[in-house]
Amino acid sequence: MDFLLDPLTFTFMQRGLLAVLLVGAISGVIGTFVVVRGMSFLGDALAHAILPGVAIAYVTGGDLFLGGLIAGLGSALGISWLTRHEAVKEDTAIGIVFAAMFALGIAIISTARSYSVDLTHILFGNVLGVSDSDLIIMGGMGIVVLGVVLLFYKEFLVLSFDAGLARTLKLPGDLLNLVLLALLAVTIIASLQAVGIALMIAMLITPAATAQLLVRRLHHMMILAAAIGALCGATGLYLSFYLNIASGPAVVLTTTALFVAVFAITRLRERRAVPR
Amino acid sequence: MNLQTLLHPSAPAEIAPDGEACPALTVENLSAGYPGNREAMTGVSFAVRRGERVGVLGPNGAGKSTLFKTIVGLIPHHTGHISIHGEDCRTSHNMVGYVPQHEAIDWRFPVSVRDVVMMGRLRQIGWFRWAGRRDWLAVDDVLDRVGMLPFRDRQIGQLSGGQKRRVFIARALAQETDVLLLDEPFSGVDAAAESEIMDMLDLLRREQVSVILATHDMHMAGQAFDRLLLINRTVIAYGPPREVFTPDTLSRAYGGRIGVFRDSGQTIIITDEHGCPGHDREEE
Numbered sequence: 058m059d060f061l062l063d064p065l066t067f068t069f070m071q072r073g074l075l076a077v078l079l080v081g082a083i084s085g086v087i088g089t090f091v092v093v094r095g096m097s098f099l100g101d102a103l104a105h106a107i108l109p110g111v112a113i114a115y116v117t118g119g120d121l122f123l124g125g126l127i128a129g130l131g132s133a134l135g136i137s138w139l140t141r142h143e144a145v146k147e148d149t150a151i152g153i154v155f156a157a158m159f160a161l162g163i164a165i166i167s168t169a170r171s172y173s174v175d176l177t178h179i180l181f182g183n184v185l186g187v188s189d190s191d192l193i194i195m196g197g198m199g200i201v202v203l204g205v206v207l208l209f210y211k212e213f214l215v216l217s218f219d220a221g222l223a224r225t226l227k228l229p230g231d232l233l234n235l236v237l238l239a240l241l242a243v244t245i246i247a248s249l250q251a252v253g254i255a256l257m258i259a260m261l262i263t264p265a266a267t268a269q270l271l272v273r274r275l276h277h278m279m280i281l282a283a284a285i286g287a288l289c290g291a292t293g294l295y296l297s298f299y300l301n302i303a304s305g306p307a308v309v310l311t312t313t314a315l316f317v318a319v320f321a322i323t324r325l326r327e328r329r330a331v332p333r
Numbered sequence: 334m335n336l337q338t339l340l341h342p343s344a345p346a347e348i349a350p351d352g353e354a355c356p357a358l359t360v361e362n363l364s365a366g367y368p369g370n371r372e373a374m375t376g377v378s379f380a381v382r383r384g385e386r387v388g389v390l391g392p393n394g395a396g397k398s399t400l401f402k403t404i405v406g407l408i409p410h411h412t413g414h415i416s417i418h419g420e421d422c423r424t425s426h427n428m429v430g431y432v433p434q435h436e437a438i439d440w441r442f443p444v445s446v447r448d449v450v451m452m453g454r455l456r457q458i459g460w461f462r463w464a465g466r467r468d469w470l471a472v473d474d475v476l477d478r479v480g481m482l483p484f485r486d487r488q489i490g491q492l493s494g495g496q497k498r499r500v501f502i503a504r505a506l507a508q509e510t511d512v513l514l515l516d517e518p519f520s521g522v523d524a525a526a527e528s529e530i531m532d533m534l535d536l537l538r539r540e541q542v543s544v545i546l547a548t549h550d551m552h553m554a555g556q557a558f559d560r561l562l563l564i565n566r567t568v569i570a571y572g573p574p575r576e577v578f579t580p581d582t583l584s585r586a587y588g589g590r591i592g593v594f595r596d597s598g599q600t601i602i603i604t605d606e607h608g609c610p611g612h613d614r615e616e617e
Contacts, residue, residue: 273488
């Protein structure tokens with residue numbers, strides 16, 4: 058047990074552990090929607106598009122969460138505005154907005170002096186630098202995300218499974234889609250310090266994709282994805298501590314390893330189930 | 334199928350003439366279309382009584398799917414009026430149950446058969462609430478009615494084509510509607526599934542559910558429906574099969590693509606239409 062408890066004598070490890078558990082869990086929940094709706098490109102783009110907001114906050118000493126949230130929501134609105142009248146295809150619009158926002162963010166950060174170190178932290182995360190107040194904000198964001206998902210679960214399910222039915226039932230589909238995008242943006246901001254912008258998409262989709270291999274109902278997938286996200290977050294953090302590697306990549310590689318293992322096992326089982 | 338109604342189809346319904354209940358579905362002077370083809374159909378009027386089974390016939394591109402999508406609100410209508418039990422469809426709480434010809438669905442989606450049917454009860458459950466015991470019982474009840482109760486815990490993608498079709502009909506029934514629109518429910522299903530769906534339609538008739546069903550099957554159309562609606566961008570004929578199946582109306586609907594022969598009291602219809610999946614794509 059000592060190898061589990063020893064690292065926790067450091068307060069930065071305690072805070073880091075809480076942060077990855079939290080991020081793993083809410084990314085699993087929102088990531089489930091990202092996976093079943095096939096929005097992984099949008100998720101990745103949104104993660105990158107928060108950079109200018111974070112960068113401005115960073116350079117001016119403002120609030121990173123608020124800056125990122127504004128940039129994220131702005132990008133989400135921009136993408137849905139571009140695709141409104143089907144003048145531009147969705148993936149094209151996403152690509153345009155995402156690259157522009159990311160470039161803008163890097164341009165802003167490059168004006169700061171300690172440019173490369175800071176950029177590395179924003180891109181790849183620095184979970185050991187999480188402060189108590191960061192943890193409180195992340196916790197608040199987690200509660201908001203889970204609360205809204207619980208409140209609109211059945212509407213989100215119908216909209217994700219069959220948008221046509223949602224329309225015949227007169228659901229406000231555009232509004233609900235926007236709410237879901239906002240939840241995605243909030244999740245991304247909350248996860249920023251744990252895994253960073255560049256690796257965010259892995260936290261969103263890999264645990265959810267792993268869960269989808271194992272269960273057959275959406276809420277089961279959500280619960281399992283949250284558990285897998287939290288478990289891999291903690292495992293990755295310990296690996297980073299003992300192997301002396303960066304925490305973000307360690308967490309992501311742990312989720313990938315679990316996905317590969319589950320994929321291999323389910324494929325083997327399927328092959329055995331098929332009669333020759 | 335009741336032989337009596339087959340042989341003696343009653344007179345066409347008029348719009349509530351003398352205190353009789355409103356028709357289940359009334360479509361008046363409806364014109365609708367979509368970007369690229371704004372005039373896909375014009376001036377469509379007909380009424381469907383409670384418990385009546387109406388077959389919608391017409392060549393590919395005649396506007397059958399457009400008509401259905403307009404009635405359920407997937408395509409907006411600019412002129413005309415649609416009412417369900419006398420209430421305007423845009424404000425009515427009685428929502429029409431609709432089973433599209435091609436569901437745009439990811440069959441790997443993690444939902445069980447019960448989950449899919451429960452989606453139909455979204456409005457019954459209401460905002461900010463979760464499905465309760467009553468809702469699950471209602472779902473099991475409609476699954477039982479379509480003969481899919483034994484499959485209720487299967488993932489939706491693990492069903493056959495005919496079984497999927499029945500689950501989607503169950504989902505429409507779970508809306509507690511008594512007006513059901515089925516767009517080519519027999520396309521892409523085998524003969525066994527076809528007779529299962531037909532049995533289900535007979536059950537629905539006994540429950541006074543009005544069914545409006547698009548089909549390419551002339552043989553079935555001649556036998557299994559109270560009235561037929563023959564359309565080609567507008568209504569060509571509406572009435573009992575023997576009135577609709579005349580050489581004149583059929584050639585007006587199908588143009589040169591149909592042959593009608595009369596031989597000692599027998600009518601032979603030859604058509605080159607076939608209802609294979611993906612054949613009747615009118616849009617998308």
